[in-house]
Amino acid sequence: MTAQTLSGKELAASIREDVTLRVAELTASGRPVRLAVVTATEDESSAWYVRAIAKAAAKVGITCDIADLGSKADRQKISDTLVALSADPAVHGIILQTPLPEGLTLEELGSAIAPEKDVDGANPLSLGRLAAGLPAFAPATAEAVVTILEHYDVPVSGRHAVVVGRSTVVGKPAAHLLLDRHATVTVCHSRTADLAAVTSQGEILVAAVGRAGLITADHLKDGAVVIDVGTNPTPDGGLVGDVDAAAAERASAMTPVPGGVGPVTTALLLRHTAEVAERA
Amino acid sequence: MTAQTLSGKELAASIREDVTLRVAELTASGRPVRLAVVTATEDESSAWYVRAIAKAAAKVGITCDIADLGSKADRQKISDTLVALSADPAVHGIILQTPLPEGLTLEELGSAIAPEKDVDGANPLSLGRLAAGLPAFAPATAEAVVTILEHYDVPVSGRHAVVVGRSTVVGKPAAHLLLDRHATVTVCHSRTADLAAVTSQGEILVAAVGRAGLITADHLKDGAVVIDVGTNPTPDGGLVGDVDAAAAERASAMTPVPGGVGPVTTALLLRHTAEVAERA
Known part of the structure; x- marks a missing residue:
């Protein structure tokens, strides 16, 4: 027996196709969709992943801002950035990229992301709502x-x-x-x-x-x-x-x-971001 | 083989003893400890349980207020009560008793309880923090x-x-x-x-x-x-x-x-309440 291959590519493509239409509609009505990725690392595979998100976002019509705070950024700086992005009505989705500088955790910093923009489910409130069966973005x-x-x-x-x-x-x-x-x-x-x-x-x-x-x-x-x-x-x-x-x-x-799993993950991040923009 | 009995009584008694000392110290320094239980039901076993909590609280020196909103209370009324208790500096612990009136859930209403007073872990944020390995009161x-x-x-x-x-x-x-x-x-x-x-x-x-x-x-x-x-x-x-x-x-x-499990649960609710008062 050889296993059936559960490719994520076609699934991801169909999700992106749907997102493209939704984003086009929003953009046409003067509501451009924006995703912000906050990074604070020099990790190469992380940088590769962030570029992949930005590229995928661009393809579906979502603007992706990368806020690179550098690997020496402290808790306050990262938290302030997340709070500012949370308050910015032009930003719909916020991702805090890992790894983080030593001593900082996604679990702690995630709470600085507004739950309604928490498209990668990093805020513990999102996880709690998920566990409680309430609407929330899952990671x-x-x-x-x-x-x-x-x-x-x-x-x-x-x-x-x-x-x-x-x-x-x-x-x-x-x-x-x-x-x-x-x-x-x-x-x-x-x-x-x-x-x-x-x-x-x-x-x-x-x-x-x-x-x-x-x-x-x-x-x-x-x-x-x-x-x-x-x-x-x-x-x-x-x-x-x-x-x-x-x-x-x-x-x-x-x-x-x-x-x-990879391409589907990226496609879902974009879908979440479009959902936030639709609700705004 | 007959199983060893894992009684909760002695354990609960030792937790209550510890809480009694801590509450006495707080009270002596002019910081009396207060627990509020919000109920909105005519369910008898719930009423029995609430009375048991009040009695146990009294024994360790914690004042327990029961806010009985009646089984016809709506979402707004219950939520407003929880928000008011959350804002009241004299109240340290808040419990929302189940069952709730039809159509209302603890999962939804729990978010009206300030996380720092959420001594029975009803706020989804408490559950999320617990799941994320962050400090929080567990149910x-x-x-x-x-x-x-x-x-x-x-x-x-x-x-x-x-x-x-x-x-x-x-x-x-x-x-x-x-x-x-x-x-x-x-x-x-x-x-x-x-x-x-x-x-x-x-x-x-x-x-x-x-x-x-x-x-x-x-x-x-x-x-x-x-x-x-x-x-x-x-x-x-x-x-x-x-x-x-x-x-x-x-x-x-x-x-x-x-x-x-029962007596230990009640003792832990009281311990959580004393902890909140100590932090205040």
Whole structure:
């Protein structure tokens, strides 16, 4: 058996197509759409990602401002920038890019982003509202996981989904989104005693750890649907996920890396931004 | 094998003792401690519970005001009351009692409680901060679960904890608290395909459904530690948990109902209130 490839490219393209139309309508009525990305790092893969967002935004007609505060920016400076952008009626979406300068966390700084502009769900209030079943923007990566499952008609309700990784930006919100869709959800992580024993129960497996090849065929239930959130750089400048390629032998379907969760994540960020502009 | 009884009474008493001293100190320095409970229901078991809180508060020296808005109170009225109490410097803790009038939810109204006075973790921001690993008050019932485990030296890190129930007030926050303590956590619920198959993997089982006897011996792993959050009224005026008494045969330890999670929950509400007063 070789797994069906759950490509994110066509899905992302169809989301962007929809966003393009919505943004065109807003722009035509004198309401241009604007996204602001705040960065405070010299990390290269982060810079690459920010450029990719800006390019994708431009393609759908959204202006993307990058506020590069430099890797020496302190808490106050970043927070002030987020508060100012939150107050600026011309800005619809705000993303605070990670990594952040040492000692600063997205969890803390996220609260400086106005919840209604929090298109990547970084404000703890967004996560709380999500967990409480109230309207809120989920972190786009976590939403990409369930959007891909939905797009490919993978049944979720009543099934056992195992999420590997418990980060605030992916693992935890993905668990809530799956729980909302009536999955039985298990969250495991670095301290899980026998990882393979737990993951091999997942009819759906979400790998969101950030360790290349951590999940092998031995970690999978036969016929599992695997969503690989990992994006690990390879020495030759490529990108691989958390799931070993050989695991495809055992899965019934699997997202590729790159070309799976990534493009859908970016497309969802743009959709969120357009939604904010429509509400404004 | 008969399970060890994980009584909450002595633990609750020791928490109340600590709170009594702290409240006495605050009162002596002219800073009396005040808790406000807002109710909008004629539900009898709710009224019973509110009286129990008031009595427990009085015993530790905390004044408890009950604002009974009646079962016809609307969203605006309840929200206004919570906002006014949030602004009142004499009030340290605010609890919004459930059930609420039809169509109103704790999830929505909770945001009217100032996060710093949200001693029962009803504001979605509290839940979000909890999930993000930031300081926040957890819903007292969920905190009681992990407080009991800690008190009885039940190891949590690396173990598999299964939570039955996915409510915003118990199941979800309990899952986050267990995850924070490095458990592998599974949340199951009414849509879980084979409940017993999932629950019987839990080295720790938290039952928070509100259905008497739902969890039987067949649902347990041998030697499981069982925390029974259920409080289901019996026809004769008593109270039983979600776990069948016969399940004790298979568990290594189990909380009783009543006398388990309940008294610890009330004691934690009082402790939270004293903490707010100390910070004021």
